[in-house]
Amino acid sequence: MASSPWGKALRSAAWVAGGTAGAGTAALAYASLIERNLFGVREETVAVLPAGSTPLRVLHLSDIHFVPHQNIKARWLQSLADLEPDLVVNTGDNLSHLEAVPPLLEALKPLMRFPGVYVPGSNDYYGPRLKNPLTYFTGPSKITKDPPALPFGELFGAFEDAGWAGLTNRRDSMTLGGVRLDFSGVDDPHLNRDVYAGFPSADQGSDAPSIRVGVAHAPYQRVLNYFTDGGADLILAGHTHGGQVCVPFYGALVSNCDLPTRLAKGLAVWEHNGRRVPMNVSAGIGTSRFAPVRFACRPEAVLLTLTPRN
Template identity: 45%
Template sequence: MRIVSAAALTLAVGAACVAYGTFVESAAYRVRRYDVPVLEPGSEPLRVLHFSDVHLLPWQRRRLAFVASLAGLRPDLVISTGDNLSSPDAVGAFGDALEPLLRTPGGFVFGSNDFQGPRFRNPISYVWKTSAKEAGEAAVMRPDEVREALASGGWLDLNNARGTVDVRGQTIELRGTGDAHESRDKYAQVAGPPAAGTVPLGVTHSPYSRVLDAMARDGVRLVFAGHTHGGQVCVPGYGALTSNCDLPPAQAKGLFRHETADGHSCWVHVSGGVGMSPFAPFRFACPPEVSLLTLTPRPE
């Protein structure tokens, strides 16, 4: 009887955790704030809004309202690191929600779900392997329409591309790659030292070491990434069990210093993400989030 009671209690606790993660925490949106010393000495601070992994479905009104509210943070620069939709029918709603932000300078890259929609996977399998190169994605998405919406206000398409934006009198150089999780990254197309007088920043969807290493060696000061969902299901007091890439789970979200084997380094910010796959629509000890990073002068 004790074994039966313990099993019943375990099932009840598990069901309660799933219900909490699905109906409560999945919509407990947060804004995280960080200071990052990457500007030239004497420069005025800049505020960068970084969002990722919205995974939007057209009927998710609370998520749409949260995205629409982000313009109220009044950033100087906006960075999007992909996996915007979980349904091709959400393109219009996503563009409408972002419209106030599109008036701010920005840049974006895509993740795999910007090309092909999610399909069912056993979420527990992420603990012992990544989801890379699993075939048979369900819906074909509409990346050209998403690209057009994001670029409509002047945001730079940084998928294996490089460009500059002027932000409050400072020239920001942005370089990005395609999704390394799906081997779409072609860093050679953006490689090389930054232009003189610019603040070099990097943008990629999946924070694989090969991309971070290459950017650090080229002098990029801060790299923005997403993809990990912060681990999505975390252990309270411990953190993420997986990063779904080759970074350690402790770096599944947040701001940290990345070091290469040959002594180069850069700051990296990995967003915990706004959404998740509709086939695993829950979070635990890992609320959905965006980040507002204040870029400050480096020490002299």
């Protein structure tokens, strides 16, 4: 007996549903088991140094979100020391677990012999909680009531002991390769803790030629505008995870702040009041331990080679 049209339609629908479910399962497995561990280094060249300067290599780390026993991530972080950077810039969200500080410091130990600066992110202060991951796509995430506190003092104390300068609503300077780097950093704008301190004045540092570098965890527009209006030559930030779950050939769906999604990762230019400033937003290294997936957005560190302006 011939099959009825309704029977054929139902079988076709079941086949499509089964194929879609299978593809979704495969994509989730790839995102959670494979891509989130495909660590890499994105390399960029930025012409921001004074004429005649020697190039500087800046390693930008962000959003490590470390959890104990992340051995693949730990070994990769240790290997970054082979890049021999002149400076390490850490833009926060180092932790994702109460017991993460000792193993994270062990993973970062080879890098902590280089000069460095850092700013905090919310996941240095507070641990994540389990929640519906779809809320990530409804707008900037919010800190839950009574979030678990993380041992940020232990982490930042170790950074300071290694000589890394904290830029939490502070300005500071250091001279590398004959160039004075004048930094301005803020506490996490995602927590509304940012207080812009300005950049060091030229008469407070050495007589070396200088550039100004703005450093923040979350690249909210108000903070980018502070830095730009203050004369920044370069801005470094993280927080966005590059969108974390992206659409191939399209990009990020969210930035988890008010930054346009087209700027959620990569080297771009921020413009305000007629000034244009190179800005690097890192796609980050980790994820929340309660949403351990990345899709079309591999984890990264960024090696910026600063060269003289043309």
